[in-house]
Amino acid sequence: MIASINSFTVMPCTILFFYLVQLIFMTPPQKIMLSYVCVKSEVVMTDFYESNNDIFSLLPVQIYRHDLDGNLIYSPLHWHRSIELTVTLTGDIRFNTGSSHFDMKESDWILVNSCELHSCSYVSLNDHFTGISFIISNPFIEKWLGKNLFFYNPGNKQVTKEIKKIAQVVYNLDPEDEEYPYLLMSNTYALLGILNKYCKADGPSSKAGMNSSDITVRFTEYIEAHYREDLSYEAMADHFKYNPTYFSRLFKESLGVNFHSYLNFVRASHAAEQLSSGKMSLTDCAFDNGFPNVKSFITTFKKLYGCTPGAFMQNKK
Template sequence: MSVILKETGAEEIALRKFDTGKMFGFQREKKMDFANYKMEWPREGLTVRCFAHDIMNYRYHWHPDEYELNILLHGSQEYCRGTQNVLLEEDDVLLTPPGVGHASFGQQANTTAIVLHFSAAAIRPFFKKSGVYHFPTCLSDEGTRTEERYRQIRFYASQIFTLMQQNSLYAQLAVRASLELLLVVLCTEFEPQRLNEMPEDERRRSTIRRLLTYVEEHYAEKLTLENLADFAQYNRTYVSTLFKQVVGVNFHEYLSRVRFQHALNDLALTKDGLTDIALRNGFADLKTFNARFRATLHRTPTEYRAQLSPDRVIRVGERKFLLSEDPILQAKLRAYLKVGC
């Protein structure tokens, strides 16, 4: 069983219970009854969040400074990571780094997954050079999903999930330890590659946040790099470089992402014509929208719309969480936590 919950900003909310452990310098947030848990260590800039959800229609998004680890529990999941489209089956594992656009689509009813988010800051001590690191080989398939390295990933992710669910006295210490062991597996078994810089100074981070907010507010308009530079009161070259270094893509690619994200939502939730959707969300014409759709999801908007089932469509800003005692979820957690599974 699962329940659809709305989001506030980037975070979903439900019935909430707050528990602050001041002596450990962390904040823990537990979603009552739903498989959705979060811990924060503000002094270290570290957040760990895990949830289990029912995978519905495509909802294109990205996380500026968080990794997303996806483990498929049941069903079949089409997953888009960057320009890569893959089909995940039961027990498959996939890791998406910060800043990389991604979306998933449940191929059948009751397609469910465990998702673990953790801050990019968690991985910083493992590398001499600061920045965001990608693990492109952390993607299992029929021939690799039973390998020991993927068993270890499932084991530590399930351990984190179970510890946060149980919420015992020393859960925060155990979660940190389990996360570090998971990161050791990633760094030693999955060939990390440096994607882009992660700014240490608050001034640069604040600037990029302002720029991204401006893009979100004006994406439907004829927006140029010059407009963005004028808004930020920096020269065009600096803004262009900052985008590439910090966000990981250039300004025009990021703007296309935002437009695509909103157009994809309209495509699923309205009956509006494709041209109206394209123009309303800032695309120059239908041809440009179609080209972006094909490049990202490897199909046309018309083909995608035909695949949608009315009872399996949710909005951007919603997520269909599993209940914490969902039988498939609990059975999978037990299986993953067994030695050698």
């Protein structure tokens, strides 16, 4: 029964905490290529992830509490080796994973797997969103649940009810309370119990997973270094010594989107950061981020963010 998972009483909290300190280590920070705001962090630190975050280096989970309006509901395309569970407590948010997007409302939740590209944004500029993200260390997951796993939302109402209950409890915890680490870990173990019983499937082989991860890093690093240029998939294929047709297929298999969609997403993400500062004109922003002309910039930006760059910039003021 899911209800029993919430009553984690296997060991006293103090013993649990020091056991974790000795045996569990956080995932080493991974270089994120897609946000110049925080290039060397495992999680991109836009307003979305900076909202009331608590990071305990000795714990295998990071908690981000979100209470955001309009275009502050935003995080650019990125990936991390940790597993992410984000729960919507109130309001709306759009999550993008690969070529798919999910409009989430109250009580909806999403699991983002290790090294899976994802981003989030508002659904409309009038949105307000409160929610919580659990970023759970991959070594911690592997220690307790096994390696090479794939996690998913099974669409079970009872599971959703239990996950929201845990999310609400953790959201309301006081990080200044001396009992906070113990209470956080107790609820994290409750989540692990749910993931283990209802939300996991076998993933790719470890060798295939490592190869895919390595390719993802190489491709994203290259685009991050060259997105301002007149970059084509033929030129990138030549750089990596691939046949263009094979490269195009490999790129989509590795990142979940085609080359041009990903390149435009990176360019638009950087442009959104620049527009937020209010210090650059639309024309300068378009060319500074690799768009061939202003029309292309506006079309791409509106497709990704649901509004023109001008409206986005105006809403930031």
